[in-house]
Amino acid sequence: MRFLPHVTVATIVEDQGRFLMVEEVSHGRVVFNQPAGHLEADESLIEAARRETLEETAWTVEITGLTGVYLFRGENGVTYQRTCFTALPVAHQPDLTLDEGILCAHWLTLDEIEARRAELRSPMVLECIFDYLNKPRYPLDLIR
Template sequence: MTVTSDLARTLTEEAEAEGITTFVAAAVVADADRILLVRRKPDDFMGGLWEIPSGHVDAGESLLDAARRETQEETGLTVSSVDRYLGHFDYENSRGTTTRQFNFAVTVAETGPVILTEHDLHQWVNPTGDLQGVTDGVRKVLTSA
């Protein structure tokens, strides 16, 4: 599904109508047939899990801008385009409330070097391969990407 500002706004409005007010924007970064995963530091919430670059949407920020910003902050990679909406999933956050993660396929200007600021490792994986250490939500996004 092509990503537009209108689509992003509709997604957040639908989530708010469902009572969800905490949003995360995530970027599926591909390099040929591989996808970038980053691992949460052991002492973080959900420590040790592998995930796609993602982070909270700040007040007044669009989902698309958050996906670009979080990718840059967490990996040092610059998003040149947000290409497709890959769906969402909900999870319980560290405060015990529900967070909705919106997932987007993105294109980056260059796929390296990956410079981590919030994670302890990164890896490029085949999304149809053995996805050890990822949540069911991330697995579903990666296998549909």
């Protein structure tokens, strides 16, 4: 059997110590995540990160860097390869309809996110934020 991980992107958007987070329904439970989703055919990883952020939060962002590439095996047995980007908020479009399953977007502090640890979609949520805060960020030209 051929191994086919799911290719996903996530975006860390920070503004004045608050992170743009998505409150969504996943497998019947309400969870918090960075704006994130699957790569679609004929788009780059950067385009996917920009698109997913807009679709899930109604925020247009400027992708500025790369936090890291992560492998994670979910409780469903699926392996996800997540490319996590950093971005700056550019413009909010509050009239946009958010993706199905998205309840709303929030700007949360790290303390508020950590207080919701049990409600995070996966351990990658905090791992990506800690890497963003404590490790180097990589230029976008790393991605070819």
